[in-house]
Amino acid sequence: xxxxxxxxxxxxxxxxxxxxxxxxxxxxxxxxxxxxxxxxxxxxxxxxxxxxxxxxxxxxxxxxxxxxxxxxxxxxxxxxxxxxxxxxxxxxxxxxxxxxxxxxxxxxxxxxx
Numbered sequence: 001x002x003x004x005x006x007x008x009x010x011x012x013x014x015x016x017x018x019x020x021x022x023x024x025x026x027x028x029x030x031x032x033x034x035x036x037x038x039x040x041x042x043x044x045x046x047x048x049x050x051x052x053x054x055x056x057x058x059x060x061x062x063x064x065x066x067x068x069x070x071x072x073x074x075x076x077x078x079x080x081x082x083x084x085x086x087x088x089x090x091x092x093x094x095x096x097x098x099x100x101x102x103x104x105x106x107x108x109x110x111x112x113x
Contacts, residue, residue: 023052023053024052024053024054024057025054025057026053026057027051027052027053027054027057027058027061028051028052028053029049029050029051029052030048030049030050030051030052031048031049031050032047032048033045033046033047033048034046034048051063
């Protein structure tokens, strides 16, 4: 008797929502390296690491970088304000320094005198 050439299929069909639910529940890791070389000289090396999971699953495996990222927290506005004040202070100090340098050049006698 000849073997059956038809592939065995599952009687259940999965919807996109079912597949997405399974992926987020279990998590998926995609990893790869891309390297561009000319001769023996490496010009570019890109390492790609991608994790797709739910927030609960990520926390379960110890990934929670978004909790300490200042751009994703309420401290972001406070950091922006502090940064703006520091930039204004630097600009003020640079202006004072230019003024002092300009007055020092005027007070120095020229070498021809």
